[in-house]
Amino acid sequence: MSAGIARTVRWRAAAEVLGYLRHHPRPTRADLVRDLHLSSSSATEITGRLRRARLLSEEPAPTSGRGRPTTLLRPHPDGPLLLAIEVRHEQSRWALAGLDGQLHDMHTHQHSSPDPEHVLATLTDTVRQLRHRHSGRLRAASLAAAATVRNGQLVQSATLGWGPVDMSPITAGTDLSFIVGNDATLAGVAEARTGATANTRTALHLLVDVGIGGGLIADGRPWTGATGAGGEIGHLPLGDFTLHCPCGATGCWDLEVDGRALARHLRQDSPTDIRGYAYRVLAHAASGDTDAVAAVHRVVTALARGTAGLVNTHDPTAVSLGGLAVPLRSAAPHLFETVYRNGLMTFHRQQPPPVLDAAHGDLGALHGAAAIGLDHLTTETALADWHDSRTA
Amino acid sequence: MSAGIARTVRWRAAAEVLGYLRHHPRPTRADLVRDLHLSSSSATEITGRLRRARLLSEEPAPTSGRGRPTTLLRPHPDGPLLLAIEVRHEQSRWALAGLDGQLHDMHTHQHSSPDPEHVLATLTDTVRQLRHRHSGRLRAASLAAAATVRNGQLVQSATLGWGPVDMSPITAGTDLSFIVGNDATLAGVAEARTGATANTRTALHLLVDVGIGGGLIADGRPWTGATGAGGEIGHLPLGDFTLHCPCGATGCWDLEVDGRALARHLRQDSPTDIRGYAYRVLAHAASGDTDAVAAVHRVVTALARGTAGLVNTHDPTAVSLGGLAVPLRSAAPHLFETVYRNGLMTFHRQQPPPVLDAAHGDLGALHGAAAIGLDHLTTETALADWHDSRTA
DNA sequence: CATATTATCCTCGTGTCACGAGGATAAGGG
DNA sequence: CCCTTATCCTCGTGACACGAGGATAATATG
Numbered sequence: 001m002s003a004g005i006a007r008t009v010r011w012r013a014a015a016e017v018l019g020y021l022r023h024h025p026r027p028t029r030a031d032l033v034r035d036l037h038l039s040s041s042s043a044t045e046i047t048g049r050l051r052r053a054r055l056l057s058e059e060p061a062p063t064s065g066r067g068r069p070t071t072l073l074r075p076h077p078d079g080p081l082l083l084a085i086e087v088r089h090e091q092s093r094w095a096l097a098g099l100d101g102q103l104h105d106m107h108t109h110q111h112s113s114p115d116p117e118h119v120l121a122t123l124t125d126t127v128r129q130l131r132h133r134h135s136g137r138l139r140a141a142s143l144a145a146a147a148t149v150r151n152g153q154l155v156q157s158a159t160l161g162w163g164p165v166d167m168s169p170i171t172a173g174t175d176l177s178f179i180v181g182n183d184a185t186l187a188g189v190a191e192a193r194t195g196a197t198a199n200t201r202t203a204l205h206l207l208v209d210v211g212i213g214g215g216l217i218a219d220g221r222p223w224t225g226a227t228g229a230g231g232e233i234g235h236l237p238l239g240d241f242t243l244h245c246p247c248g249a250t251g252c253w254d255l256e257v258d259g260r261a262l263a264r265h266l267r268q269d270s271p272t273d274i275r276g277y278a279y280r281v282l283a284h285a286a287s288g289d290t291d292a293v294a295a296v297h298r299v300v301t302a303l304a305r306g307t308a309g310l311v312n313t314h315d316p317t318a319v320s321l322g323g324l325a326v327p328l329r330s331a332a333p334h335l336f337e338t339v340y341r342n343g344l345m346t347f348h349r350q351q352p353p354p355v356l357d358a359a360h361g362d363l364g365a366l367h368g369a370a371a372i373g374l375d376h377l378t379t380e381t382a383l384a385d386w387h388d389s390r391t392a
Numbered sequence: 393m394s395a396g397i398a399r400t401v402r403w404r405a406a407a408e409v410l411g412y413l414r415h416h417p418r419p420t421r422a423d424l425v426r427d428l429h430l431s432s433s434s435a436t437e438i439t440g441r442l443r444r445a446r447l448l449s450e451e452p453a454p455t456s457g458r459g460r461p462t463t464l465l466r467p468h469p470d471g472p473l474l475l476a477i478e479v480r481h482e483q484s485r486w487a488l489a490g491l492d493g494q495l496h497d498m499h500t501h502q503h504s505s506p507d508p509e510h511v512l513a514t515l516t517d518t519v520r521q522l523r524h525r526h527s528g529r530l531r532a533a534s535l536a537a538a539a540t541v542r543n544g545q546l547v548q549s550a551t552l553g554w555g556p557v558d559m560s561p562i563t564a565g566t567d568l569s570f571i572v573g574n575d576a577t578l579a580g581v582a583e584a585r586t587g588a589t590a591n592t593r594t595a596l597h598l599l600v601d602v603g604i605g606g607g608l609i610a611d612g613r614p615w616t617g618a619t620g621a622g623g624e625i626g627h628l629p630l631g632d633f634t635l636h637c638p639c640g641a642t643g644c645w646d647l648e649v650d651g652r653a654l655a656r657h658l659r660q661d662s663p664t665d666i667r668g669y670a671y672r673v674l675a676h677a678a679s680g681d682t683d684a685v686a687a688v689h690r691v692v693t694a695l696a697r698g699t700a701g702l703v704n705t706h707d708p709t710a711v712s713l714g715g716l717a718v719p720l721r722s723a724a725p726h727l728f729e730t731v732y733r734n735g736l737m738t739f740h741r742q743q744p745p746p747v748l749d750a751a752h753g754d755l756g757a758l759h760g761a762a763a764i765g766l767d768h769l770t771t772e773t774a775l776a777d778w779h780d781s782r783t784a
Numbered sequence: 785c786a787t788a789t790t791a792t793c794c795t796c797g798t799g800t801c802a803c804g805a806g807g808a809t810a811a812g813g814g
Numbered sequence: 815c816c817c818t819t820a821t822c823c824t825c826g827t828g829a830c831a832c833g834a835g836g837a838t839a840a841t842a843t844g
Contacts, residue, residue: 005405005429006831010800013397030821037396039803044823046802067820068810148739155739202618215705218615223608225707226594226745235704235737237630237697248738249704251697305629305643312627312641313607315617345627346640347540347547353618398802402829422792431832436794438831458841459791 008380011387013038013046018055018378021073022101022371023194028061028070047073053387054078055099075099080139080377080386083130083176084370086183087119087145087167089160094126096134097370099378101194106366116165123170131174139386140177142373143167144186144365146209150227152180158246159210179373184213184322185222185231186368187360191320192217193371195359200317204310206233207322207358208303210274211254214322216314220371238306256302258324265295275324282327296331303328304336308343311353322358329355400772403779405430405438410447410770413465414493414763415586420453420462439465445779446470447491467491472769472778473526475519475533475568476762478575479511479559481552486518488526489762491770493586498758508557515562523566531778532569534765535559536578536757538601542619544572550638551602571765576605576714577614577623578760579752583712584609585763587751592709596702598625599714599750600695602666603646606714608706612763630698648694650716657687667716674719688723695720696728700735703745714750721747 016036020027024035029043038046050056056079058071075098084103085094095106109122123143131138145167147157154165171178181189188205197203197217205214215231216223224230234254235247245252255261259278260270271277284292307319321329329336336355344352360367376382408428412419416427421435430438442448448471450463467490476495477486487498501514515535523530537559539549546557563570573581580597589595589609597606607623608615616622626646627639637644647653651670652662663669676684699711713721721728728747736744752759768774 005408005434006800009401009404009831012401013802016397028821033821039396040822041804041824042396042802063811065820066812066818068808068822070821148737150739200618202615202622216615223594223610223615223706226592226709227707229739230594230705230707232707232737233705235701236628237701237735238628241697247704248741249700249735252704308641309627309629312639312644313622313625314615315619315622315624317618343629343641345540345624347542347621349640396802398829401802405831420792425792432793433795433833434831455840457791458789460793460837460839462792 007384011380011383013042014050014053014055014383015378015380017046017050017073018099018383021056021075021099022374022378025100025102026072026074028072030070032073051076053383054390055080055383055386078137081130081134081137082370082373082377083127083138083141084366084373085123085141085143085170086366086369087123087143087160088183089114089146092119092123093366094123095366095370096130097374099374101370101374103363103366103370114161116160116162120165120167120169123167124172127170127174127176131176138176139377139382140179140373141171142179142181142369142376143170144181144183144369146183148229148232149180149182150229152178152228154180155229177373177376179369179376181222181224181228181369181372182213182215182231183207183365183368184209185215185224186372187322187358187364188214188217188231188320188368189220189222189371190360190364190367191322191358193220194367195364196320196356197318202314202316204307204314204316204319204353205322205358206303206307206310206319206325207364208257208324208328210258210260211252212257212303212306212325216316221375222372233310236306236309238309239302253302253306257299257306257328261299261302262292262295265298266291278324279327282331285331296328297335300328300332300336301339304339305343307355308340311348312343312345315348316353318353319355320358321355322364323362326357329357399776403772403775405434406442406445406447406775407770407772409438409442409465410491410775413448413467413491414766414770417492417494418464418466420464422462424465443468445775446782447472447775447778470529472531473529474762474765474769475522475530476758476765477515477533477535477562478758478761479515479535479537479552480575481506481538484511484515485758486515487758487762488522489766491766493762493766495755495758495762506553508552508554512557512559512561515559516564519562519566519568523568530568531769531774532571532765533563534571534573534761534768535562536573536575536761538575540621540624541572541574542621544570544620546572547621569765569768571761571768573614573616573620573761573764574605574607574623575599575757575760576601577607577616578764579714579750579756580606580609580623580712580760581612581614581763582752582756582759583714583750585612586759587756588712588748589710594706594708596699596706596708596711596745597714597750598695598699598702598711598717599756600649600716600720602650602652603644604649604695604698604717608708613767614764625702628698628701630701631694645694645698649691649698649720653691653694654684654687657690658683670716671719674723677723688720689727692720692724692728693731696731697735699747700732703740704735704737708745710745711747712750713747714756718749721749 095103146159147154184207192203212234237251238253239256241251259274487495538551539546576599584595604626629643630645633643651666
């Protein structure tokens with residue numbers, strides 16, 4: 001019935017219900033009525049519609065106390081699926097997600113070669129197989145990569161050792177949507193949705209690996225910027241202007257908070273395995289090596305000072321730390337706290353935004369990719385498309 | 393009909409039409425049909441409903457060419473009004489805005505005393521008078537202030553010389569909504585809606601006055617942060633860590649880009665009239681005073697370097713400059729451009745986000761306050777409320 | 785001046801949606 | 815075995831967006 005407003009408006013309540021499902025894995029109809037302020041008749045109608053559209057199925061709920069037993073809502077066994085992918089240097093990981101956001105069928109693939117061609121071929125083959133196995137159900141692929149993302153393409157990646165790469169061929173020739181995001185930013189999304197900073201209106205995620213990434217998340221959505229490169233917080237010039245960053249700028253914060261910074265402070269050559277080197281220095285510091293302790297303290301100071309500056313600027317409800325930032329802070333928690341507080345504007349000090357360790361560990365990027373991907377599958381438009389494709 | 397979804401869903405299309413009106417002052421019905429993808433029957437129905445609700449009125453359109461003449465849509469003469477207010481050091485300004493976003497009845501009031509009590513009393517009286525004059529039409533007051541805003545209150549203001557002030561008594565005892573925002577941030581909103589960065593998805597506004605304010609704007613909405621203090625970009629620690637900022641932190645960018653920085657570079661005492669001092673130094677530099685030129689160059693460098701860092705981090709489509717930033721840049725445009733480009737990540741340099749002078753001049757904050765205030769009046773909920781209050 | 789052309793508007797009937805009221809249903813509790 | 819409690823379902827209502835097709839009002843043309 002037309003391509004106007006009505007076609008998508010129809011699915012507005014349905015989209016809300018599916019959004020609710022993401023954060024409440026097995027809700028009852030009564031839960032919907034209570035939390036979404038629906039009438040029970042609307043709940044009946046909406047769930048019925050979602051069932052007919054093969055988006056939801058219902059199963060009897062285990063009874064608990066008096067009252068008529070209700071049913072639990074869950075993704076339909078023939079419902080849409082999302083493929084979440086994370087590309088790392090040494091391996092790729094992927095998993096499937098249904099409309100409840102739970103990851104399943106997780107696989108890890110060790111790269112026999114780190115070349116983008118090889119990774120692309122592997123992932124393309126994976127998509128082909130999964131499409132075959134779940135005919136028609138696979139609707140989108142959402143990829144997290146340790147790279148600068150711009151207009152849906154990877155621009156450069158120090159971590160992967162890649163130049164510009166277009167990953168969209170993974171789904172070329174299919175009807176799947178394809179989404180790319182920066183891994184640190186997506187990890188922040190996961191934290192803001194279901195992790196350390198869950199239920200905060202605005203959050204800041206800081207993930208240290210090679211450099212520092214992450215960024216701002218408002219209401220679960222990342223600040224992506226104009227072209228998708230809106231989480232490159234490591235390239236704020238908070239550092240030493242005499243240092244040149246591989247990104248092309250000078251004085252980047254990136255250079256002050258990772259293994260490269262530790263090596264510089266220890267007057268050693270920049271290591272090839274920057275992350276492994278950092279962990280070794282942290283171990284030396286833990287065992288009392290004073291030089292290592294001093295180097296770690298300088299890096300923790302840079303991390304805390306920048307964190308405070310970003311809190312001043314963007315006023316997040318809470319901050320989450322990921323990757324190397326977690327052991328860095330716990331190597332000198334008091335120092336971090338002191339520098340953090342001293343870097344805050346006075347009015348922030350009464351109740352500084354808490355700085356929390358990430359809850360998703362190294363699965364954050366995959367969870368974030370799934371979250372963003374499922375957002376795309378549960379828009380009113382996407383639901384209308386799914387329904388039309390099933391009934392046509 | 394209930395307090396559920398339906399009550400507000402009804403007004404969804406209406407809200408879209410009123411949003412359209414904000415950026416297209418006198419649209420025809422045919423414009424609506426074309427741009428909002430409505431059917432002509434829907435346009436008839438929606439405009440009819442909005443007319444009955446005293447939100448829109450129609451007037452015959454001047455004919456131009458063939459075809460049946462159409463009507464122009466405009467705010468209803470008995471429709472809702474917003475009061476936009478800007479509080480400055482020496483004066484307050486206010487204006488009324490209808491649903492088309494046009495400001496009218498603008499007034500300026502010179503403060504006989506800069507005390508908050510005096511300003512509050514003046515504005516409270518203004519609200520009382522306007523409410524009397526436009527009985528029932530005045531629905532909200534939206535205030536822009538040169539202060540740090542937090543949870544709807546002013547926390548501190550170096551410019552105004554105020555400590556914490558609660559401005560909400562302005563509308564106490566009325567049914568008016570009250571909204572406060574930082575003036576620089578709201579000026580950024582105005583630029584992003586109808587000014588230099590109009591039609592950009594994400595924009596960055598930099599307004600130099602005493603310190604630097606502004607912030608990020610996505611799709612016309614400012615990044616307000618958790619408590620509303622999300623535009624304090626001047627308190628990023630991009631500067632000299634040995635300098636203490638009145639905000640409580642050290643090394644703030646604030647201290648590098650305004651009259652205080654110029655005075656420091658000229659080895660003079662920090663002036664009381666920081667803005668006036670800055671303009672005087674700019675005049676000296678323009679007339680060839682080499683010391684002044686050097687000082688201006690240092691400030692322009694700090695401004696351009698920070699701008700590049702924020703572009704790296706947040707990837708805006710475009711940047712707008714306001715206040716003192718405009719004459720600063722034009723005092724050394726080549727220097728600004730060079731430092732700006734050199735501060736960008738390589739992949740940004742092919743097409744750097746343009747840095748544009750603000751289009752609204754010193755009316756930006758007032759326009760931004762009006763824009764945000766009208767947003768509140770045209771939500772589906774607010775429209776439902778307005779309708780119910782008119783028909784009850 | 786009459787007719788054709790063009791653009792816009794309106795009316796009617798249809799399909800869909802959310803909802804309230806009130807009855808039906810299914811457990812546990814006494 | 816009936817009552818209580820909680821949930822679900824059916825029915826009727828009011829509202830919305832839309833397509834089809836006719837009506838309307840200007841300009842253009844002869």
